Structure formats: structure tokens, C-alpha cells
Amino acid sequence: PTREQYLEYLNKVSSRLGLVVKQHSKVVGLTSNDKDHLVHYTKKRGKIGEACAPNIVVASGGYYAPQLLGIPGEDQPNVYHYFRSELPFHNERVLVVGGRNSAIEAVNTLVEKKAEVIHSYRGARLPRKKIKPWLLPKFDKARKRGLIRTFYRTVPRSIHNKQVKLKSDGKKNMTIDVDRVFLLTGYGPDYATLKSASVPFHKRNQRPLFNPRTLETKKSGIFLCGTIVLKWQGEKASIDNTRGHGKIILNNLR
Ligand SMILES: Cc1cc2nc3c(=O)[nH]c(=O)nc-3n(C[C@H](O)[C@H](O)[C@H](O)COP(=O)(O)OP(=O)(O)OC[C@H]3O[C@@H](n4cnc5c(N)ncnc54)[C@H](O)[C@@H]3O)c2cc1C
Structure with a gap:
């Protein structure tokens, strides 16, 4: 549901x-x-x-209690630790960090709401067995259609206003421009x-x-x-x- x-x-x-x-x-x-x-x-x-x-x-x-990343800027007003489906996302550039149910569900909703979606996950590939099976077809389809920009093997290092620095495992670190950030990296x-x-x-x-x-x-x-x-x-x-x-x-x- x-x-x-x-x-x-x-x-x-x-x-x-x-x-x-x-x-x-x-x-x-x-x-x-x-x-x-x-x-x-x-x-x-x-x-x-x-x-x-x-x-x-x-x-x-x-x-x-959200598991905080302990990075500068994660307490900014445009950074969220729970998904907020009521926000205006149309044409907004939104970064979702995380690779489990909360993150995948958020990505799917953001695609539906016509946001420009960027997805960062620390692993090389998603832990598909740990994700609700009915979320994956929608996610895979959107990814194939180029509606999700994925940056795997990356972790956010800092957030400053609308700029997020991603540390990349193996590739060059990068800075991306975003309107909102969802850090959905687990709870306790x-x-x-x-x-x-x-x-x-x-x-x-x-x-x-x-x-x-x-x-x-x-x-x-x-x-x-x-x-x-x-x-x-x-x-x-x-x-x-x-x-x-x-x-x-x-x-x-x-
Ligand atoms: C994104 C996501 C998708 C999920 N999808 C599914 C699914 O499809 N199927 C499935 O079976 N499970 C799913 N789950 C898991 C499911 O949500 C949980 O198993 C279920 O909600 C747990 O119920 P609960 O009553 O134990 O805790 P919760 O539903 O977390 O309820 C705990 C309540 O206690 C309140 N509370 C906490 N501390 C206090 C306090 N000090 N004072 C007052 N109130 C307090 C909280 O605000 C909350 O309302 C999903 C979870 C997530 C995060």
C-alpha cells in the first residue's frame, strides 16, 4: 500500500x-x-x-531517530530526514540519498511529481533483496527512461545552501546543485x-x-x-x- x-x-x-x-x-x-x-x-x-x-x-x-550523517549542512531547512510528499516538487531538482525502502519510495514519488531526481547511494548497486519488490519495477522503468540521475558509490560530504559535495568512491568528487535534499539513510x-x-x-x-x-x-x-x-x-x-x-x-x- x-x-x-x-x-x-x-x-x-x-x-x-x-x-x-x-x-x-x-x-x-x-x-x-x-x-x-x-x-x-x-x-x-x-x-x-x-x-x-x-x-x-x-x-x-x-x-x-534518523541516522544522521554528521556532515555540515544536514540541518539546513532544505534538507529533510523523512520524506515529505506534500512539498512542491514540480521542476525542482531533488537529491535523494539512501538505498532502501524509504529512499526508493521517495524517488518513485518524486518521479511521479515531475521533479528532476538525483539519487545517491553508497553501494555499487542497490540491495534489491531488502527493497519491497513492488517498488522496484517503477524505479527500474524510470531509471531506464532517464528520469533518475544515479550516482552510486557516492556519499555526501557537505551541503551548503543549494550545493551538495559528493565524495565518489573510485571517481572524481563532485559538486551538484539541488533545491532540496532527502537524507533517507535509516532510522533507530x-x-x-x-x-x-x-x-x-x-x-x-x-x-x-x-x-x-x-x-x-x-x-x-x-x-x-x-x-x-x-x-x-x-x-x-x-x-x-x-x-x-x-x-x-x-x-x-x-
Ligand atoms: C518507507 C517505509 C515503507 C514501509 N512499507 C511497509 C509495507 O509496505 N509493509 C509493511 O508491512 N511494512 C512497511 N514498513 C514498515 C512498517 O511501517 C512498520 O513495520 C510499522 O509501521 C511498525 O509499526 P509500529 O506501530 O511498531 O511503529 P510505527 O508505525 O513507527 O509507530 C510508532 C508511533 O509512535 C509514535 N511515537 C514514538 N515516540 C513517541 C513518544 N515519545 N510520544 C508519543 N508518540 C511517540 C511515533 O510518532 C509513531 O506514530 C515500511 C516502513 C517504511 C519506513
């Missing part, structure tokens, strides 16, 4: 089940007393709200909430400790659900892989 179809599906599920969703609100802490856990979340005008429950399910996903989960709740973490790999049979962390009553679990197990992140999590958690609530 496309991003829009997926969002529509989620909205339908949420209204069919009558879920109470607190939008535009971020969980900023999780504390506990003897009986309950207390969730602290942001409200309008900088106020902090609280909600308490004996069981908390943390389903904060694996796409919270945010563990701040779990850390604020003093959930124990693995010493070496710094991941939360949990029981894979119950999905409960080492802190009683705090569960992990969805992609945040898959990251730990090194499995491919997909909706199918996490379908059973809800039932497992329901069967193990305090």
Missing part, C-alpha cells in the same frame, strides 16, 4: 474501535509507584499531562521513555531487556510492541511480523 492508503487504513481502524487518540502529544517520561506506572505527556501550551495504568505498552516504533528507535522508567538495558548492545514470550520488559507491567521489538530481534520490520504482539500482551497483563 502507499503511505496515504496506510494512513487511511489506520484512521479507519481507530474510528471503528473508538480509540481515544491524543494527537500532537509526545510522551516525555514514564515513572512508577508501587501499583501503577505514570505516563507524562505534552499538552497544548507546554503543559504536561499525566495518565496512570498498571500496564503500559510501548509501541513507539523504529523510525523515531527512541529509548528515552523506557530509560526514564528505569527499564533495564543490555549492557553491551544498549537495547531494552524483555521476555520474548510475553513481550514484558524486565520492569513489571511495561511491555514492548511492534517494530521496537523487531529491531531487537534483528528481524525485517513489517506489519506482518508484529501482528501477534497484541494477543501475547493481552494474555500477560498484570
